[in-house]
Amino acid sequence: MLPITEVAAKIGLFPEDLELYGKYKAKISEEALARLEQKADGKLILVTAVNPTPAGEGKTTVTVGLGQAMAKAGKKAVIALREPSLGPVFGVKGGAAGGGYAQVLPMEDINLHFTGDMHAVTSANNLLCAMLDNSLQQKNPLQIDPRRVLIARSMDMNDRALRHINIGLGGKANGVPREDGFVISVASEVMAILCLASDPEDLKRRLGNVLVAYSYGGEPIFARDLKAQGAMAALLKDAIKPNLAQTLENTPAFMHGGPFANIAHGCNSVRATGLALKTADYVITEAGFGSDLGGEKFLDIKCRLAGFRPAAAVLVVTARALKYNGGANKTRLSEENLPALSAGLCNLEAHIDNLRGFGLPVVVAVNRFECDTAPELEAMAECCRQKGADFAPCEVFAKGGEGGLELAQKVSEACEKENHFAPVYDLNHTIEEKIEAVAKRVYGASGVNYTPAARKQLVEIRAAGGETLPVCLAKTQYSLSDDPAKLGRPKNFTVTVRELWLRNGAGFVTALLGDIMTMPGLPVSPAAERIDVARGKITGLF
Numbered sequence: 001m002l003p004i005t006e007v008a009a010k011i012g013l014f015p016e017d018l019e020l021y022g023k024y025k026a027k028i029s030e031e032a033l034a035r036l037e038q039k040a041d042g043k044l045i046l047v048t049a050v051n052p053t054p055a056g057e058g059k060t061t062v063t064v065g066l067g068q069a070m071a072k073a074g075k076k077a078v079i080a081l082r083e084p085s086l087g088p089v090f091g092v093k094g095g096a097a098g099g100g101y102a103q104v105l106p107m108e109d110i111n112l113h114f115t116g117d118m119h120a121v122t123s124a125n126n127l128l129c130a131m132l133d134n135s136l137q138q139k140n141p142l143q144i145d146p147r148r149v150l151i152a153r154s155m156d157m158n159d160r161a162l163r164h165i166n167i168g169l170g171g172k173a174n175g176v177p178r179e180d181g182f183v184i185s186v187a188s189e190v191m192a193i194l195c196l197a198s199d200p201e202d203l204k205r206r207l208g209n210v211l212v213a214y215s216y217g218g219e220p221i222f223a224r225d226l227k228a229q230g231a232m233a234a235l236l237k238d239a240i241k242p243n244l245a246q247t248l249e250n251t252p253a254f255m256h257g258g259p260f261a262n263i264a265h266g267c268n269s270v271r272a273t274g275l276a277l278k279t280a281d282y283v284i285t286e287a288g289f290g291s292d293l294g295g296e297k298f299l300d301i302k303c304r305l306a307g308f309r310p311a312a313a314v315l316v317v318t319a320r321a322l323k324y325n326g327g328a329n330k331t332r333l334s335e336e337n338l339p340a341l342s343a344g345l346c347n348l349e350a351h352i353d354n355l356r357g358f359g360l361p362v363v364v365a366v367n368r369f370e371c372d373t374a375p376e377l378e379a380m381a382e383c384c385r386q387k388g389a390d391f392a393p394c395e396v397f398a399k400g401g402e403g404g405l406e407l408a409q410k411v412s413e414a415c416e417k418e419n420h421f422a423p424v425y426d427l428n429h430t431i432e433e434k435i436e437a438v439a440k441r442v443y444g445a446s447g448v449n450y451t452p453a454a455r456k457q458l459v460e461i462r463a464a465g466g467e468t469l470p471v472c473l474a475k476t477q478y479s480l481s482d483d484p485a486k487l488g489r490p491k492n493f494t495v496t497v498r499e500l501w502l503r504n505g506a507g508f509v510t511a512l513l514g515d516i517m518t519m520p521g522l523p524v525s526p527a528a529e530r531i532d533v534a535r536g537k538i539t540g541l542f
Contacts, residue, residue: 001105007246011078011279012036019241021115024106027241030200033275041277042076043311043415046360047286048295050317050351051478051487053324053333056093058367058397059316062404063286065102065396066314066365066411068249069404070282075412078280079104079253082268082288083118083243084111085186085260087158087520090528095541100397102404104245104253108538117194118156118185118258120239124207124232125154125190129180131228132212133168136176142221146178148214150501152518156185160521183518187263190232192506194240195257195269196305203240204233210505211464220464222504242272249401252279261288263474263518265297265508270306277308282415284314289477291315291354296442299358300423301470301508309421312414313355314407315364315389317348319376325487334371341376345383346489350480352387354442359420363390363410367397390414427468431458431500434471435511439495443480447494454511457500466502466509475513482514 004026005015017032047063063079070077081104084096095111097104104110113119129151136144155162162182168175185191189210197203208224215221223229242256256272259265266288267273276283287294295313303310319341320333326344328337348364355362364384366377377393384391392410395403425437432448439445450458461467475495478484482495501510512518522528531540 001246002250004244004246007250007252008244011076011252013279018244024245025109025115026244027115027238028244028275029241033271036275036278039278042281042283044273044277044308045282045284045312045314045411045415046295046298046310047284047314047316048291048298048355049289049315050321050347051290051292051325051480053321053330054092054478057316057318057321058099059286060096061098061100061102061397062314062316062365062367062394063284064098064104064247064253065394065401065404066407067251067253067284068102068247068396068401069408070284071249071251072401073405073408075408076281077251078276078283079247079251080268080273080276080283080285081253081255082286083114083255083258085118085184085258086112086156087184087186089541090531091158091520091522091526093527099542101248101400102396103248104255105248106245108541110245110255111541114255115243117239117243117256120236121188121191121194122154122156122185124235125185125188127232127235128210128212128223128226128228129153131226133175135226142225143215143217144213144221145216146176149178149180149212151210151212153180153182154185154188154190155182158184158520158522160519163517163519181519184260184520186258186260187518189503189506191257191259192265192503194236195259195265195267196302196506197240198270200233200237200240203236204229206505206507207232208505211502240271242269242275261294261297262477263516265301265472266294267298267302270302273308274306282412291351292442292480293475293477295355296424296438297472300425300438301472304423304470305507310360311419312411312417313360313362314411315351315355315362316367317364317380318367318369319372319380320369322348322380327487334369336373336376338375338379341379344488345379347480347487348380348383349387350444350489352384352389357424357441359422361414361417361419363392363407363414365392365394365407368393368395427470431461431467431471431509435473435497438471438473443495444489444491445481445495446492449494449496451496451498454497454500461500461502461509464502464504466504470508472503472508472510473513474510474516474518476516482516
């Protein structure tokens with residue numbers, strides 16, 4: 001690793017622009033952000049993927065490797081990523097800072113506490129919850145109905161036992177009894193606000209706009225009514241500043257914010273992406289899971305709210321993901337299986353169609369695994385040719401930037417192609433029309449159903465002024481539908497909106513589809529079992 005001051009110098013940042021967190025990590029000062037604001041933007045490249053297998057397909061690795069390859073090809077490139085959540089780090093996948101020779105460093109720090117942003121989000125969220133419960137305890141001056149509290153506590157860890165709990169038990173001194181629950185911190189509205197706020201004042205305004213409850217008379221109660229926004233903003237004073245790290249090849253990498261894409265909006269912060277655009281000619285950013293989740297939310301929510309205009313999209317695919325979508329057993333995805341891969345190619349086609357539906361040039365990046373065979377790679381290449389999509393193999397895990405040079409060339413060329421970027425819905429459409437547009441045009445659904453509870457929530461959200469906001473659909477990542485068992489490119493299906501939440505501070509309406517949970521659980525064999533430390537060296541985070 002280079003000292004972070006040297007990495008920063010590559011993109012025009014001075015030592016006084018940095019707030020150092022040791023030798024290899026730094027936050028960028030408000031003064032630097034203000035100074036760079038007048039500079040022209042570089043080209044923004046979205047990296048997304050097909051529907052993954054439960055183990056993930058290396059999208060972050062490809063993002064990092066593409067940034068390294070761009071730099072190796074002599075281009076001024078910067079990477080903009082989310083920070084890993086401790087949930088998947090100790091849950092299913094282990095670390096989330098890339099892999100092999102395409103990693104962001106210092107990997108252990110990034111995957112664990114980094115610069116404390118996740119903890120700050122958790123603390124700010126839980127401060128708001130504590131102030132609400134204190135208001136209930138102190139004679140309830142706002143007349144909060146404890147049965148209609150909307151804000152949930154949070155922690156950045158998978159813990160299914162906390163999804164639904166009772167609090168305030170043990171007598172009058174211990175609070176007002178009511179039902180409560182936890183969401184994982186990366187699914188909280190505070191995390192969404194951190195990632196969508198343009199500056200500290202906008203952050204405080206958005207925090208004050210969080211809808212926390214309804215009164216006995218049915219009136220909405222906001223965080224500003226509890227006078228909580230100032231203290232919450234104080235906890236987030238440093239967290240709102242983007243973090244700078246580096247790849248194995250010393251390519252600058254901004255890592256900031258970490259909302260999940262299946263249950264939140266799945267993109268790194270507006271501030272980090274905006275800063276990257278001011279400091280580089282090419283900015284490679286990743287949105288979580290597939291084009292139907294993080295990709296759609298990046299394009300319909302983040303780009304719309306921040307005024308970003310992407311130049312091209314990279315679609316990551318693996319042979320094993322297509323075999324999984326074609327019906328192969330997930331324990332045998334390393335075996336050649338051309339019938340399953342051929343059956344799963346419809347999933348690749350759907351994601352190419354999705355990105356083209358946004359008007360973007362598309363480059364398909366095949367993240368190669370050692371077990372991939374020549375016939376499997378040729379089948380994927382032929383599918384791309386038939387769909388008119390650019391195609392490049394990617395070996396950045398094994399070779400670093402050198403293994404992504406062909407991909408970098410194709411992406412550079414795509415950035416110069418005609419671009420007709422547009423979201424899939426207009427903000428003046430109704431909430432139902434927006435949800436239907438995403439469900440039909442992106443998922444391929446034939447229709448949308450609503451539970452009675454969701455119908456009732458629609459009325460309340462309209463009354464609170466949420467009709468003109470974008471929508472954030474939360475669903476399974478394993479299928480284009482809301483049913484994880486429907487693989488490939490399902491047809492003639494409907495999706496069911498179970499609940500609707502007004503995320504008034506973040507500035508969107510969340511729709512929960514199917515059985516999706518906002519507090520994940522640990523698997524049978526969590527990654528935490530394989531993580532250890534001995535003589536100061538951490539192992540098992542990959």
